[in-house]
Structure formats: C-alpha cells, structure tokens
Amino acid sequence: MKRRGYIFEKICDIDNLREAHRNSRKDKTYYREVKMVDSDPDFYLKKIQEMLANKTYKVSEYTISTLNDKGKERELMKLPYFPDRIIQWAIMLQIEQDFMNVFCNHSCASVKGRGIHHATRLVDKYMKDKEGCKYCLKIDIKKFYPNIDHEILKQLLRKIFKDKNLLWILDLIIDSMPEGKGVPIGSYLSQYLANFYLTYFDHWLKEEKRVKYVIRYMDDIVIFGATKEELHQLKSDIDNYLEENLKLKIKGNHQVFPTAIRGVDFVGYRHFFGYKLLRKSTCKRFKRTCRRIYKRVKNGALMRLNEFCSINSYDGWLKWCNSWRLKEKYIKQLEEALLKYREVYCNA
Numbered sequence: 293m294k295r296r297g298y299i300f301e302k303i304c305d306i307d308n309l310r311e312a313h314r315n316s317r318k319d320k321t322y323y324r325e326v327k328m329v330d331s332d333p334d335f336y337l338k339k340i341q342e343m344l345a346n347k348t349y350k351v352s353e354y355t356i357s358t359l360n361d362k363g364k365e366r367e368l369m370k371l372p373y374f375p376d377r378i379i380q381w382a383i384m385l386q387i388e389q390d391f392m393n394v395f396c397n398h399s400c401a402s403v404k405g406r407g408i409h410h411a412t413r414l415v416d417k418y419m420k421d422k423e424g425c426k427y428c429l430k431i432d433i434k435k436f437y438p439n440i441d442h443e444i445l446k447q448l449l450r451k452i453f454k455d456k457n458l459l460w461i462l463d464l465i466i467d468s469m470p471e472g473k474g475v476p477i478g479s480y481l482s483q484y485l486a487n488f489y490l491t492y493f494d495h496w497l498k499e500e501k502r503v504k505y506v507i508r509y510m511d512d513i514v515i516f517g518a519t520k521e522e523l524h525q526l527k528s529d530i531d532n533y534l535e536e537n538l539k540l541k542i543k544g545n546h547q548v549f550p551t552a553i554r555g556v557d558f559v560g561y562r563h564f565f566g567y568k569l570l571r572k573s574t575c576k577r578f579k580r581t582c583r584r585i586y587k588r589v590k591n592g593a594l595m596r597l598n599e600f601c602s603i604n605s606y607d608g609w610l611k612w613c614n615s616w617r618l619k620e621k622y623i624k625q626l627e628e629a630l631l632k633y634r635e636v637y638c639n640a
Contacts, residue, residue: 295450300457302386304344309337312381316373316480325373340375340382347460351468352376354476369476380481383461390452391484396494400559401510402483409612411509411559412568418505418516419551419565425505425516428556429523431530431546436511437482438474440489441539442466445475448488473539486510489538496533501526507558514558516551523548560609567614575618578606582622589629600633 302308313333317326329336343349354369371377395403400411419425433439449462465481475482490508497503497515503526505516517523527546534540555562555569562569570578585599595603603626610619 295452295454296390297453297455299386299453299455300344300461303382303458303461304341306334306337306341308385309340309378309382312378312385313337315385316377316381320373323373329374329378336374337378340378343375344379344461347457349375349379349461349464351465354468366477368478370478377480379461380465380479383458384481384484387453387458388484391488391491394452394491394495395487396491396498396508398498398506399487399491399494399508402487408509408559411507412561412563412612414507415514415556415558415563416568418507419556419563421505421516422552422565424518425551427517427520427523427548428551429513429515429517429527429546429548430556430558431513431515431527432543433511433513433534434541434543436540437477437486439540440475440486441473442469443472444538445485445489448492451492493533493538497530501529509559512558514556520548561613570609570613570615570618574609578609578618579622581606582626585629586625589626594636595626595629595633597637600630603630 310333313329317323317330320326321330340349352372352375354371357368357370359366359368371380392403398414400406400408400414445466446459446463449459453459453462466475466485469476475485487510490511494506494508497506503515507514515523515526517526527542527548531542534542552565555564557563557571560571560574562571569575581599581602585595585603588599589595603623607619607623610623
C-alpha cells in the first residue's frame, strides 16, 4: 500500500481548524471553553495553528472519571476542548479516509455507517448459510484499550503514513498515556486508533486464514464455522497471532457453541436462523421499567422525562428485532401516557 504524505499542512490550515471547531462544538455549545472559542474563533484557532506549526503543542492533562457499564468499571479520560479536542478533530478530518481505506467491512463500532445495525445485519446475512454457520466462536479481547502497545501502534501507523510532522503529533497523543501502553477511552482519536490497531488482524483472518464469516465490534468478535474442530483450531491460531503481533490476550470466557440451539448473543440481540430477539438481560430491564412506569401512570399521573426517554429508547431497540408481542404487551399500555406527555411538554 502506498504511504501518504503532505498531510500536516492541511491539518494546520485555518479552514480545516474552523471545520474542526464546528464539528467538535456540536451539542456542546453550553461548555465554558466552547463559549470562549466562540467569542473570537479566529484568535483562538490561530493560536492552535501557531502551536502546531511551531511544534509547541503539548497534550493537556486528562480529566479521569469512572463509569459503571453493566457491572464493569471503565475509566473515562477526557481532554479539554481547547486546544486538544479541536486538534484531534482537525487531524481526523484529514486522515479518517486513510483509516477507512484499510478497515475491513466486517469491522464495526466507532466507524461511520458501521454501528450496531451494520453488525447485526452482517450476522443476519451470514446466518442464511445454515451449514457454514452451524457453530459459533465468540471471543473478547482482555482489557483491550488499556493494553494497546504504543510502539506497535506507532509502527502500524507508519505503514500508511510517511508525513513526519503528522507522525510527530500522533506519537505525542499516543505517548500522553503513561506506562507505554493503552489509549484513553473517551478520546475522539482513540476510537480510530483502537480500531486501526486490530485492522491487520482482520486482514490476517480474511486473507491468510480464509475465514468467511467474521464480525468484529471493536474487541468483541464473532466467527462462524461448519465444525467445532475448525473453530477450536482457529481460536488457538488467534491466541498466537494476538500475543506475538499485538501483545494482546483473549479473555478466558471464550465459547464455541452450536448456533441453532443457543442463538448468537451479539450487539444487544440474540440472533437465530431467520429471526432475532432482544438480549435477555435487556428484555428483563425493559419489562421491569414498563411495569414500574405503568404502575405510576395508570391513575393519571404524568410520565416523567427520564421515563419518556427510557421508553422511546427501548422502542428504538425493539424496531430492529422480532418484538411484536413485547410491544403489544408492554408499550401499547403506555401509549396514552406517552401521548399525554407529548401534548404537555413537546407541544408547549
């Protein structure tokens, strides 16, 4: 693949920085730092331009917070809006397509047009081949974001970029994490770097191992096969590849199972041959939420904002699976309360 150069000058271009500010400020216009830049965009964007041109830019300190994600504690690391997030957007405006050019079609998450629905459509498409998808290998990479090796990531970036100034700023951002490994969860650039870190693994699966049916949603991977034996052997080969080439390990909870009996629990849905259902844990939470709201509103009480948002969110999930009975039983009984909420607040 031909490496690309002469990118850094485009990143520093004032029009590119203006577009980066426009994109990064979306839904954040109430932030103090956004208001500061909005008060005199040319002044602040020229300051960023000078930082980059003179190479005086240093990555700011991260604000660290902990998020409990379904029982898992995740450490979120947030950079200031000025200058860091504007700079990351300015970089991505110029190199996003380079990443897209090397991403495989089966790699999803944090990629435009390749979210949950792209992943679930791929599963549906693959499962039309009942014999080829008789068994499923499901794996998850252990502490993926914190274990991304900086030196390996830098070498991978040098496979597609030759612009020394671009590589300087990418190295600077990568090295802002301590201990020589890991990329921060919550940073705009990180989601692309993390996806890119596994992209040559994706190519290895497709081009060397000739795996026909694989979907990767960031570090969650589902692979279909005709026999258990071929999937167990593939899992062993994947172990070796990840450890030798990327210094990563698979979690101990990997599974090989018959697809028809269990279905494939992936990206929020349980996929079967010819239909799919909402994930069991999500379905239970949905039922509990609907019962709790119905108990409160059945005597005429007005639905709360968080309840209104919650029901609409679940309704969005249900639209993409076989859920007619669930909607009839649980959402239909709340239609009057939803309508009343809209009349009082949405039409006010």
